[in-house]
Amino acid sequence: MSRRPVNPSLKRKRPETDSPGLVDAERAILNSIKGKKDLGIWARDIKQETKLTDHVVNKSLKSLLAKKLIKEVVNIQNKGKKHYMAVEFEPSKEISGGEWYVDGNLDKELINVLKQLCFRYLRTQKVATLEGVYNELKKNRVVTFDISNQQVSEILNSMVLDNDLIEVKSTGLGDYHSIPIGTVCYRIASAAGVAKGPRMGAFASIPCGACPRISLCTPNGVISPGTCVYYTKWLSIDF
């Protein structure tokens, strides 16, 4: 094992949070990892930075992991590459994918539950502001973690994109009497108009509108309206 300090600056700095019982190589690696803060670092990059051999790096990482000084994190950008981070940091958004990711996977279940909660609340309230929804979720402690205003706003936004909700500005009248004029509020889309959610357009409701092969379909070609199976199926379902 090389006892020669690789990076003189590292040695000189001697961070106060020095952990006892580490060999130099471990210390160098730990410093390199800590230096990346909440971004974490890829094993290969540690090698580059510390100029230590594969073997030393791997052994030191194992030992640091065992001492619970560092942890492995999943990097959303590249799930195959092992990344390390000091235990005192939480993975940044770039690494984890954000609050909605658990171990590099989108937490769809949580998102769906939150959507349902928002929807239910809006159904009773008819109309509410972001603050209103946020306070409701916090007050009722429906979620175990500390949900942020930003998160609620993201949920509501995605529901607008789903056309489950619509964004409106308060008029200060009727349902809006308690909301200052001009404030952005949310309401359930189907309650606003007669139509419920996304409407099926005329084009979308015939086979060609949904057809993945429309660009290949020609009057006398291999795929043609005369022989089209989508039509045959559609026409036989309808009666």
Next chain:
Amino acid sequence: MVSPHGVQLATHLISSFYGDLCSKVCECLLRRGTLTLAQIIRFTELSRENVINCLRVLIHQNCVQAFAIQQEGAFGEAPRIITQYMALFDNMIHKMRAPKFMQIVSEELGKDCLGIFQGLIQHGRLSINQIIDRNEQTAGSADVHVVRESFNRLLIARFIERCPAPEPFLAPPADGETPAKKRGAKSAKIGEERQTTEQRALAAAAPMDSMRFLMEMDDPSEEKSEECTNSVTVGEKRKQDVLKSDEDALDADKKKEVLWRVNFEELVRRLRHKACVSYVKMRINDEAAIVLSAMLELSRHSETRQKAENSAYLSINAIYDEVIKKEGGLGMDFERIRASLEQLGCQCLETGVDENYSIDIKGIIESAQTEEVESVVLRRYGREAYRIFRLLSKAGRFLESDKISDTTFVEKKDTIKILYKLWKDDYLHMEKVMTSGAKQSLFLLWRVNKEPLREHVLDEMYHAALNLRLRIAHEQDKGKEILQLPREKLVGELEKRYKLLGKVRVILESSLMNLDEAIMLFHDF
């Protein structure tokens, strides 16, 4: 330029109405743009006689317009006057909509007017005497008075109009003007206001506004009506003075009587208004729809352009008076009307005591278009794609893949897959950006380009309409034997199959009519 499937649909329609030769001529004109007789003969490889006959039919059916221009003579020769023919794509597609148009007339003006209107739909152009004759044959009655009366009502409602001049003369184009067929897609965008030769020809051919819906009171004697036709445009008259066209054969079509035809412009306007009202009814509520329809009714006659973007400013009193005439509008008071106007996002203009409102028609049309496209995305690519597409469409600018994934709650990998699929099918526009520096990375930026997308979807809809028509023909063909059987033989299994065929046809045809509404939404409204 007409989109590729638009051309296919138009030629299919013309072929089923007027035969393959006519459709060949149409296709040639639609694909190549305005041409002379000699060019049409050369490109279609049809005989001169055939082409002339086809042109005559097509002109009579309002699918082709002729016009004369002056062409520079080569090598110091005197300039020549040549006749050119342009295809009227919209009118070809209108053939498919005849039932819709007839329904409007029948609902608004009743059976007698419908009879006359139907004749014009069928024959393209008719003189008043021909209309009277035809009525005699079809209805068996010969009350000229009734016919004239109905004819007048059609004119007042602007459902019919005087035919345009057969061959207006266009003065040599001013500087910087290029014929439409030579303009690239790019220059077409810039030159919105600059008229193409085709637009000038249409404008020159159109009868003056004062004549367009004017019916002579006394019997139109030959000389008189000819005078009228000639006075329609100066160009036309000059043309007749100046030249003896080399296509005199076609002049046979120039009847000496005033000819009348269906005024598609007004009918399309009615359908446009109807579509707006039913969209608002669905998206807002019945009351807003009533208010909107009152406003559209009031501003109809002041709409000068085909696609008016805003209604005129209307006073609240006028709106109220019109609203209470409507079904369901009787109970509405000023407060509720104001609330509906607000919901409709109407512009309010207060001048002194008067309170005036204008409605953004274009805005309604655009929302309806957006919804139509979105619903195709939902159906064809799924819910996550729908969310992504709506995000981009609302943003109206470039967004980066990761940002899209975060906002829409779609896994990053899936997001990229969906984005690529939409991009491959021309629903999205993509740009790659390389960041230079220590760490090179590639970013993908995405956006919805509204105008090209609209055209792309429209082309797909023309394609779908053609497919529906072909499928209808296919189903009819399949059931030919059964359809030809005499009624009394249709029992048991045969009867069942006969009924099934009928059902299939109804479904396909009503789908076609609905699809056509969407096509109009994108092209005509």
